[in-house]
Amino acid sequence: MKTNRFLFLLSGEAVETAVQEVKALFEIFGADCGEILREKQILIVESNAGPQAVKAMCARSAEIRLACLLKATIESSSLKYISQVNFGFVQSPFCVRVKNFSGEKRAIERDEERLASVIWMALQDLGKKPAVDLTRPRTTVYFVLAGEHTSVCEFIWKREKGEFAGRGPSEKPRFHPTSLQPRLARMIVNLARAKENEMLLDPFCGVGSVLIEGLIVGAKACGVDLDKRKLKDSDVNINAYRRLYKSKNYNLNLPVVVSSRNGKMRAEIHGFKPAFFHKLKAGDATKLEKIFKNNSVDAIATDPPYGRSSIVGAKNIDELYSKFLKSAHKVLKKGKYLVMLYPNSIDALKLINKKQWQVQKIGDIYVHGSLTRKLVVLKKV
Ligand SMILES: C[S@@+](CC[C@H](N)C(=O)[O-])C[C@H]1O[C@@H](n2cnc3c(N)ncnc32)[C@H](O)[C@@H]1O
Secondary structure, rough: OOOEEEEEEEEEOOHHHHHHHHHHHHHHHHOOOOEEEEEEEEEEEEEEOHHHHHHHHHHOOOOOOEEEEEEEEEEEHHHHHHHHOOOOOOOOOEEEEEEOOOOOOOOOOHHHHHHHHHHHHHHHHOOOOOOOOOOOOOOOEEEEEEOOOEEEEEEEEOOOOOOOOOOOOOHOOOOOOOOHHHHHHHHHHHOOOOOOOOEEEEEEEEEEOOHHHHHOOOOOEEEOOOOOOOOHHHHHHEEEEEHHHHOOOOOOOOOOOOEEEEEEEEEEEOOOOOOOEEEEEEOOHHHHHHHOOOOEEEEEEEEOOOOOHHOOOOOHHHHHHHHHHHHHHHHEEEEEEEEEEEOOOOOOHHHHHOOOOEEEEEEEEEEEEEEEEEEEEEEEE
């Protein structure tokens, strides 16, 4: 089977978690993903996936900034060896971009001009008629300099600004200060491998941030919370986005762009067909088996309470988390994932029953300047 190499530029805030997200996305799309190289924010993987599938993965990602198809690697950050590359893949009009992570100071615009003329001559040698167009190129050639390597790539996808705009905690119709940022909510939905038409559960759903991101990627979202007012708020928030997206025609290969200008929400392009199915239940996350059948849930992504004041159904926060994990284990299907954010003060490893869960990842997650939390990805054994 044909394999491709893909280069991803990841957001620099939590590179390790971003790498995990990329691997989770390949798994969601049923493609293999072998890591070839990791250098700063650059990740290169080998996969049987095609560029269109990778484009769709990127559109649902939280942490990917740029994706390219890798065409050649030069074991040097000096651009003088570039003429050795076969530029047969370039279609005119073309455009050249340079991303520099080599640590070396470079005059990027001058590099781009120089490289464009190398490609121009290579295309002439190949009997093609070269042309450059910086605004609407057919091929954008990326030269990515990292460490000692130069990756020569063909552009696939780039994140547009404002993709998560309009869904921030204070932009939702019903606000709560503990509400998650949509990008972080999307990331935990992806790490939980929530798939289209499958059931995603947030057992501490609050005002619905995780559920909304789950619905956007096409999952059927189920929320549980002890607090009935929060469930009502969740319903109001979800319905606001549901109305917004329903009024648009969807184009499956384009990213989500939602913006709120002058206080009015606006959906510009939508990348997915939202499932438009959500269910909210008042209940205790430590007794999920009272609400859901055993082995019935496909993915769990959640942000449980972290303050003493919000603990219900347990003596202390440790007990709340252990009881929740025990209950979640009953309702989640075997081999499926639970992703949980939690405060630094909790020693989650101590609370996880290793006979029930395989710990896939545990790490820090940057929330904002003064708040770093932990994140754990668990697979039900
Ligand atoms: C940190 S907030 C979740 C915020 C949510 N991620 C959002 O973006 O809105 C924790 C939620 O857990 C709920 N909660 C606390 N104890 C619970 C329990 N035992 N079972 C279910 N929900 C509980 C609280 O009412 C609160 O809404």
